[in-house]
C-alpha cells in the first residue's frame with residue numbers, strides 16, 4: 428500500500444475507522460464496503476491478521492463455516508482479498524490508536540466526528556469500530572540484549588510468509604509453543620535451524636517437544652541450552668551470533684542468516700482503558716447492537732463482552748455485520764439496518780474517493 432495513498436487517506440474524513448486488522452476487523456471493513464460506507468483500518472502490528480498471523484499462521488482452523496479446514500494464514504489472505512483489496516481499503520499498519528476525542532462534523536451540522544489520535548497522527552471518521560482483540564499486540568523483547576539495531580536486518584518477531592527464511596540458517600529463540608511450532612514449520616524451508624533457550628526445560632506442549640527432540644537426534648535441528656545471545660555480528664545483515672552458556676559463561680560463535688524471536692506477545696487494552704468505556708474482565712461491554720458506552724463507537728470480536736459472548740472467528744464475523752449496520756444507520760439514518768442480500772446486489776466496489 429503506497430505511502431501517498433495512506434497520506435491522502437489520513438487527510439480524508441471516512442465513514443468508519445476500524446481499529447484492528449484481525450479477522451473481525453477485516454470482516455468489518457468488508458461489511459462497510461458492502462454497505463457502501465467508506466472505511467479505513469489501522470493496526471499496531473506490521474502485518475494484517477491479528478492472532479492468526481501472530482500466534483498460529485500455520486495451524487489448521489476447522490470451525491469457520493464454509494471451510495472444512497483452512498490454514499490461518501490462508502484465511503487471512505482470503506479476507507485480504509475479500510475485504511481490503513476488493514474495496515481498496517487503506518490499511519495503516521504500525522499505527523496504534525492512543526486517544527479519542529469528538530468534534531463537530533463540518534459537512535453535517537447534526538453530525539459528529541470521532542477523532543482518533545494515533546502514534547502516527549490524527550484520523551477522522553463519522554464512526555469507529557473497535558475490533559482490537561485482546562488489545563494492541565507487542566512482541567516481548569529479549570531480556571538483557573537489545574535486538575533493535577538488527578530489526579529489519581535479519582531479526583524477526585513475526586513470520587508473515589515462510590519463504591523469507593528459504594534456504595537460510597535460522598536461529599529460533601524461545602522455549603514455548605510458538606518457538607517449537609516454528610522449528611517444525613521451518614524444517615522444509617530453512618537450510619539449518621538452531622533452537623536457543625536460556626533454560627534446559629521447555630514450556631511447549633510435550634508432544635511438540637518430543638517431535639523437535641527427534642529432529643535434534645536426526646541432526647536436522649541444533650539445540651543450544653542453556654544459552655543466550657551475547658552478541659550479534661554482521662555488516663548490513665546478520666552474519667554471526669555469539670552464544671553464551673548461562674551456566675559456565677563459555678561462548679561460541681554460530682554462522683546465522685536470521686534470528687526469529689519467539690518470546691510471546693504482550694497484549695493489553697492499554698490506551699483503550701482510558702477512553703471511558705465500560706470495561707469488564709479486560710473487555711469492552713457492548714449492547715445487543717454492538718454499541719459501546721461511547722458515542723459513535725461500536726465494537727466486535729474478541730474485545731467485546733456481553734451475556735452469552737463466544738470468542739470465536741465465526742461469531743466475530745457476525746458481530747462485525749451488526750456493528751457496521753448500526754454505524755451506517757447512525758451516519759445515514761435513511762439506510763436500512765438489514766442489508767440487502769448480496770445475491771441480489773452483487774459487490775458494490777470501492778466507494779468514490781477511496782480507490
Ligand SMILES: Cc1cc2nc3c(=O)[nH]c(=O)nc-3n(C[C@H](O)[C@H](O)[C@H](O)COP(=O)(O)OP(=O)(O)OC[C@H]3O[C@@H](n4cnc5c(N)ncnc54)[C@H](O)[C@@H]3O)c2cc1C
Pocket residue numbers: 446447448449450451452453469470471472476477478479482483487488489490522523524525558559560561562563564698699727728729730738739740741743
Ligand atoms: C492458538 C490459537 C488458536 C485459535 N484457534 C481458533 C479456532 O480454531 N477457531 C476460532 O474460531 N478461533 C480460534 N482462536 C481465536 C481467534 O483467533 C480469535 O477469536 C480471533 O483472532 C479474534 O479476532 P479479532 O479480529 O477480534 O482479534 P485479533 O485477532 O486479536 O486482532 C485484533 C487486532 O487489533 C489490533 N489492535 C488492538 N488494539 C489496537 C490499538 N489500540 N491500535 C491499533 N491496533 C490495535 C491488534 O494489534 C490485533 O492485530 C484461536 C486463538 C489462538 C490464540
